Amino acid sequence: MGMATLLCSRCEEEKQGLESAPMGGANGQLVLENVCVDCWAAWRETSSQLINHHQLVLGNPEHRWQLRTAMKEFLGLDDDDDDEGGSAAG
């Protein structure tokens, strides 16, 4: 059998997805089901730049939320389930 492919939400091509969720919870599942390996690699690179640029601390929930929001924007994922972060006014 061939490898599983998905329609990527970022590049909009049918490509190979990740082998497992890159993080826990709904977001990990969202990435697993909607993002191809190439776009995930692109995000990994961008995220480390963001972390360096904004001096984000992953132990800080607010920073994690910031990064997660940026990730969803970058990858074109819908944000219909925010289990964390509360109200996002503005």
Ligand SMILES: [Zn+2]
């Ligand atoms: Zn892609």
